[in-house]
Amino acid sequence: MQETRKTPCYAVIFTSTQTDTQQGYTEMAARMQELAQQQPGFIRMESVRSPEGKGITISYWQDLPSIRGWKENPEHQEAQRLGKQKWYRDFTIEIAKIESVSHFPQD
């Protein structure tokens, strides 16, 4: 496999476990995805959740200031507050610099 993306970028890795209270979650998650896409520096987002309520969402950004801008977005901050209060038992947020990328099948 060859490395195919030459531009460096950053990822926010959000690993979470849901609570039993998921009222309003689906709508908020959809809204956050829509909002992130409008944010400067957004590249793309991948999200997977298991039936047991464990999830990994990775959003990709052009640089660290873009990630800071997203974190500080007022509507996103309200979602973060609700997430801690209602939807997430626990979560981890990691900021990572993507150093290489390879695909199968190759591009």
Next chain:
Amino acid sequence: MQETRKTPCYAVIFTSTQTDTQQGYTEMAARMQELAQQQPGFIRMESVRSPEGKGITISYWQDLPSIRGWKENPEHQEAQRLGKQKWYRDFTIEIAKIESVSHFPQD
């Protein structure tokens, strides 16, 4: 939230879509998890798969040589070959340097 892990580390982000042929996959995935844990430099692994067959697995490593060692492990190489032949429609592998980590609830 406070940043809680001070030691830099690296992650391998494996994002995949399964084929309809999953014979032998579960056993191999369990074996690879066991094998990775025995590999020098291994820290931990997170894995989530949706009912639709989309998955994200993130393994964390102390440094880049540890990741190279895991990639070149002969039994892992055979699993990679079988994965391309049978189990994965497509996948992406990203190597990332973890720059900061925060948890909720805080440690």
